[in-house]
Amino acid sequence: MRRIPSQPVCTLTAVLAAACSQGDAPTADFMMSYEGITPVTNTVPPPPARLDLVVSIGPKTLTDTGSPDEFGGVSSVALGPDDEVYVADARNREVRVFALDGSHRRTFGREGEGPGEFQGLQSLAWAGDRLLTFDPAQARIGEWSAAGEWLGQRGMRTGVSGHRRLVRLYPVGPDEVYRFALPGLQRRYVGLNSRGETGDTLAWLRGPSSGPPSYIVCTHEEGLAEFLVPFAPQFLQHPGPGGVLYSALSDAYRIFITRNDGAEVLMVIERTLPAESFSTAEWRAANAEFYEWRETKRGVSCDPREPTRPDSKPFIEDLFVAPDGKLWVEVVRTAGNRWEVFDTGGKLLASVPAPPRRDDVVPAFGPDYLLTIRRDSLDLDHVDVWRLGRGS
Numbered sequence: 001m002r003r004i005p006s007q008p009v010c011t012l013t014a015v016l017a018a019a020c021s022q023g024d025a026p027t028a029d030f031m032m033s034y035e036g037i038t039p040v041t042n043t044v045p046p047p048p049a050r051l052d053l054v055v056s057i058g059p060k061t062l063t064d065t066g067s068p069d070e071f072g073g074v075s076s077v078a079l080g081p082d083d084e085v086y087v088a089d090a091r092n093r094e095v096r097v098f099a100l101d102g103s104h105r106r107t108f109g110r111e112g113e114g115p116g117e118f119q120g121l122q123s124l125a126w127a128g129d130r131l132l133t134f135d136p137a138q139a140r141i142g143e144w145s146a147a148g149e150w151l152g153q154r155g156m157r158t159g160v161s162g163h164r165r166l167v168r169l170y171p172v173g174p175d176e177v178y179r180f181a182l183p184g185l186q187r188r189y190v191g192l193n194s195r196g197e198t199g200d201t202l203a204w205l206r207g208p209s210s211g212p213p214s215y216i217v218c219t220h221e222e223g224l225a226e227f228l229v230p231f232a233p234q235f236l237q238h239p240g241p242g243g244v245l246y247s248a249l250s251d252a253y254r255i256f257i258t259r260n261d262g263a264e265v266l267m268v269i270e271r272t273l274p275a276e277s278f279s280t281a282e283w284r285a286a287n288a289e290f291y292e293w294r295e296t297k298r299g300v301s302c303d304p305r306e307p308t309r310p311d312s313k314p315f316i317e318d319l320f321v322a323p324d325g326k327l328w329v330e331v332v333r334t335a336g337n338r339w340e341v342f343d344t345g346g347k348l349l350a351s352v353p354a355p356p357r358r359d360d361v362v363p364a365f366g367p368d369y370l371l372t373i374r375r376d377s378l379d380l381d382h383v384d385v386w387r388l389g390r391g392s
Contacts, residue, residue, distance in 0.1 A: 054387050061378075078131070115150050122168060130194045174324075205262045217302065225293070231310045256268055273315060
């Protein structure tokens with residue numbers, strides 16, 4: 001059972017974490033019915049495709065200390081319009097830029113509170129010809145040129161803290177980005193482009209309330225801890241271009257594209273795959289960490305007390321909308337996860353094995369590019385750049 005990071009999933013600066021409960025968000029009843037919509041159903045195998053490794057940026061040995069590709073801790077990565085790789089090093093509070101051959105081009109930013117400085121470098125994204133840097137700790141978004149010149153900043157009403165999988169920038173078009181926000185304690189995605197905020201906001205949607213819980217919350221003498229229930233369905237969502245939202249309940253391979261806070265269903269994308277079961281031994285192994293942790297804590301109380309075993313594995317691990325409009329879905333398979341790529345009309349373009357990556361840092365995308373962050377056996381971060389190729 002994977003433990004959710006101990007920092008709150010979403011908190012407003014100096015506001016209790018409990019104020020961010022999902023009860024503040026609108027419900028997503030559209031998940032239950034989409035009458036009048038004919039799903040785009042993908043039943044045939046996709047054309048042959050592959051992921052080719054273009055470059056792996058990172059130190060090869062522990063002796064490569066002090067080199068630009070020795071990262072303190074990668075929090076985000078982005079592919080620039082000039083096909084350069086921009087890496088956010090959260091620990092060193094700087095952005096490092098590399099060519100696609102792995103050579104270091106330049107570094108900019110530093111720790112501090114002034115122009116061009118960071119307190120918390122959490123996320124990167126391109127909006128037109130500007131690189132946006134999201135610093136929730138200082139409640140601001142920085143603007144940079146491709147050369148690393150500081151162009152200014154955009155302030156936010158208040159700082160937001162939380163896990164970088166959630167509190168980040170979401171690039172969905174060449175000049176269209178969303179950021180996570182909490183105006184009035186309501187979870188929202190706020191639209192941005194190269195000129196500033198667009199005025200577009202998308203509500204954070206909450207999936208169906210029925211069914212077994214997907215996580216366990218435990219209180220103990222030292223505070224709170226949360227654990228994801230293995231194989232339990234998760235409600236996934238990601239902003240899309242033009243003010244739409246992509247969402248899915250992970251125990252079904254069915255993705256909804258909606259507008260107007262989920263009230264209007266525009267498209268439903270389906271994929272026919274067989275469900276996969278898991279053994280009792282797998283279930284016990286997946287929950288071992290939770291039970292071992294619970295035995296070490298005094299006065300622990302968990303809600304629910306025990307994880308509820310799902311009937312089968314989920315279909316979807318995560319989903320992302322790339323700036324070129326393609327939908328990338330990480331699919332759960334016993335033989336190994338796969339990336340499945342769909343065009344804007346919902347047609348399946350490719351299905352390729354998913355390379356290993358850190359699950360606490362989201363991947364980045366370019367036109368037929370996938371950028372992932374991997375931590376090796378020496379506990380060193382690497383940025384792997386992959387290109388989607390056609391043919392076997």
